[in-house]
Amino acid sequence: MATIISQCSLSVLRQSAEKLRAGDLVAFPTETVYGIGADAENKDAVARMYQVKNRPASHPVIVHIAELNDVDYWAQEIPEYAINLMRDFWPGPMTLLLKRREVAGDFLTGAQEVVGLRIPANSLALGLLNEFKAVGGKGIAAPSANRYGAVSPTTAEAVSQELSEFLSPNDQILDGGPCLVGVESTIIDCSGQNPKILRPGAISAEMIEESTGIVLEEVSETKIRVSGSDKQHYAPKAKVIIDGQSQSGEGLIAMIEVTTPEGVIRLAEPKSIEEYARVLYSALRMSDTQNLERVRIIPPTGPGLAVAIRDRINRAAAN
Ligand code: TXA
Numbered sequence: 609m610a611t612i613i614s615q616c617s618l619s620v621l622r623q624s625a626e627k628l629r630a631g632d633l634v635a636f637p638t639e640t641v642y643g644i645g646a647d648a649e650n651k652d653a654v655a656r657m658y659q660v661k662n663r664p665a666s667h668p669v670i671v672h673i674a675e676l677n678d679v680d681y682w683a684q685e686i687p688e689y690a691i692n693l694m695r696d697f698w699p700g701p702m703t704l705l706l707k708r709r710e711v712a713g714d715f716l717t718g719a720q721e722v723v724g725l726r727i728p729a730n731s732l733a734l735g736l737l738n739e740f741k742a743v744g745g746k747g748i749a750a751p752s753a754n755r756y757g758a759v760s761p762t763t764a765e766a767v768s769q770e771l772s773e774f775l776s777p778n779d780q781i782l783d784g785g786p787c788l789v790g791v792e793s794t795i796i797d798c799s800g801q802n803p804k805i806l807r808p809g810a811i812s813a814e815m816i817e818e819s820t821g822i823v824l825e826e827v828s829e830t831k832i833r834v835s836g837s838d839k840q841h842y843a844p845k846a847k848v849i850i851d852g853q854s855q856s857g858e859g860l861i862a863m864i865e866v867t868t869p870e871g872v873i874r875l876a877e878p879k880s881i882e883e884y885a886r887v888l889y890s891a892l893r894m895s896d897t898q899n900l901e902r903v904r905i906i907p908p909t910g911p912g913l914a915v916a917i918r919d920r921i922n923r924a925a926a927n
């Protein structure tokens with residue numbers, strides 16, 4: 609059981625930062641999804657965070673930092689194109705995999721030679737990261753605040769539903785309202801000559817090409833996989849079916865143009881691609897609270913953020 613805190617003043621954030629330094633866990637909002645944070649320099653705290661998530665220890669975790677100056681502490685030999693990406697898209701929904709320094713231990717990187725870094729664009733997250741720095745911290749290791757394989761939480765209540773029974777009374781959940789983007793950050797491997805998208809997100813292939821001046825290698829949409837991640841992820845308990853005709857009793861997630869046949873439970877009817885991303889996970893969650901057996905999803909078409917949405921839908925359906 610963790611405490612949910614909804615009035616996150618600076619003094620509250622200072623307290624949370626001190627808790628993190630003491631080895632406690634703090635869940636916090638980012639613009640993408642909520643993360644469950646641990647001091648990235650504290651191996652035991654990171655290990656407990658993995659336990660709370662029920663996540664295999666070999667999985668790497670993103671280190672969240674407060675500002676560009678903090679990159680050098682964790683990473684080295686940073687390519688020019690990565691610097692362009694940082695300047696253009698940080699703070700923002702983008703994670704860069706960079707050659708690690710020794711301080712980025714195996715327990716953070718899954719023993720890989722790269723460390724994942726991100727500066728989130730959420731005032732509460734940035735406030736926490738700054739306070740964490742002020743008390744001597746270097747970075748907050750934070751995966752999405754869900755149990756392993758489940759849907760990422762986009763509200764503090766969803767974090768509480770996912771993790772509360774596994775958290776201890778000293779741990780905290782900071783409530784910053786619903787996340788603005790709604791799907792996880794774009795992950796870009798920056799360890800090679802050219803950037804490579806490992807997980808699509810709000811920072812699209814087109815934006816990366818524009819920022820770096822490098823044309824990305826064409827990757828088949830169904831082949832994009834973050835190393836170490838399972839095919840089935842982001843999945844509700846209900847069976848997810850992509851496209852086709854909705855049947856009575858099913859849940860339905862589709863753009864507003866798609867009408868709801870009789871007997872079908874409409875879970876979301878977004879008016880734009882951005883809204884689709886923002887409501888997708890809460891709609892999937894709703895299918896579970898309503899005990900639905902099947903959810904039908906009509907994915908959005910087109911480039912940009914729609915690619916990320918289709919990626920998550922494909923994974924939610926992969927069972
Ligand atoms: O938007 C996000 O990225 C959210 C918020 C909280 O920042 N975080 C998030 O973390 O989605 P997580 O752990 O649920 O997903 C991060 C993915 C993992 O699949 C992990 O394998 C990959 O990033 N990753 C992180 N560090 C890595 C590394 N050093 N090498 C390879 N993959 C890495």
Ligand code: MG
Nearest residue numbers: 751752753760
């Ligand atoms: Mg996750």
